[in-house]
Amino acid sequence: MGQTDYEAALADFLRHKGVTRCPTVFVAPTAASVTDGDKAALRDHQTAREASRLEKLITFGQALPALCVAP
Numbered sequence: 001m002g003q004t005d006y007e008a009a010l011a012d013f014l015r016h017k018g019v020t021r022c023p024t025v026f027v028a029p030t031a032a033s034v035t036d037g038d039k040a041a042l043r044d045h046q047t048a049r050e051a052s053r054l055e056k057l058i059t060f061g062q063a064l065p066a067l068c069v070a071p
Contacts, residue, residue, distance in 0.1 A: 001009070034042075
């Protein structure tokens, strides 16, 4: 597949799927140079997400026995 064909196929995919950004951007930390303030903000964000995840897990765990009651 030539570069022109590749670009045409990619444009067609994006047009039909509505993808507006690369999903791998959200998979791994960036390799770019990041300021200390941004690093701290990312750590705070990750901490908040983990706390939220644990809270949901605990809430689900507390509701689980009520869901498992035999009729």
